[in-house]
């Protein structure tokens with residue numbers, strides 16, 4: 001007797017979901033004083049919703065350059081980058097920045113919070129840009145700060161918070177518009193072990209609970225080992 005393995009689509013009745021982001025043959029070079037510097041070469045990979053991917057590689061291998069392209073802050077020199085079904089290659093700036101604001105949240109090593117503004121106000125910034133009404137904004141910012149354990153520091157300004165607390169504010173800000181993709185560039189680089197664990201817990205939670213895709217650039221093996229998958233950059237090439 002032969003047993004047929006059911007076709008995945010027939011078995012579930014659903015089409016497989018395409019990846020949230022797809023990078024194909026992507027290159028990026030810069031011209032400096034008439035000299036061409038090739039940074040990324042023929043990078044190809046994809047990331048699906050619900051996945052946490054760590055991007056690792058030696059200093060200068062092109063990790064931040066790649067993250068800038070994924071975040072629609074920069075454009076590839078050649079190749080394709082498709083985000084949420086949109087080929088981003090020929091997008092005009094207005095559409096590109098709407099796609100970025102609606103779909104992508106950023107966390108950086110150096111927090112980049114507004115000084116002299118409260119944690120609540122900082123978390124509200126992307127929602128101001130997204131046209132979210134004031135009351136909704138304040139409620140959501142409070143909920144997000146409570147979720148990262150800062151419900152008691154809503155009115156504190158960045159200089160009144162520790163590094164770990166500032167990064168939690170930055171993370172709450174990144175999540176304020178419920179982005180499909182969270183990009184984090186060395187999010188734990190300036191933090192101690194306990195704060196690093198907390199930030200990674202929150203990032204992983206985004207993928208598990210909200211089905212977001214998370215891409216984390218890191219030098220820290222402990223961070224990389226918590227990812228579902230690792231993309232290694234070696235002299236600008238993905239492995």
Ligand SMILES: Nc1ncnc2c1ncn2[C@@H]1O[C@H](COP(=O)(O)OP(=O)(O)OP(=O)(O)O)[C@@H](O)[C@H]1O
Pocket residue numbers: 030031032037039057058059060061062063064065066
């Ligand atoms: N705007 C630019 N103009 C010229 N060269 C650039 C530019 N941006 C990046 N580079 C070069 O690209 C290379 C890769 O830089 P990138 O910051 O992406 O590396 P990285 O892997 O993130 O490094 P690190 O781990 O040290 O942060 C470096 O040699 C850098 O000097």
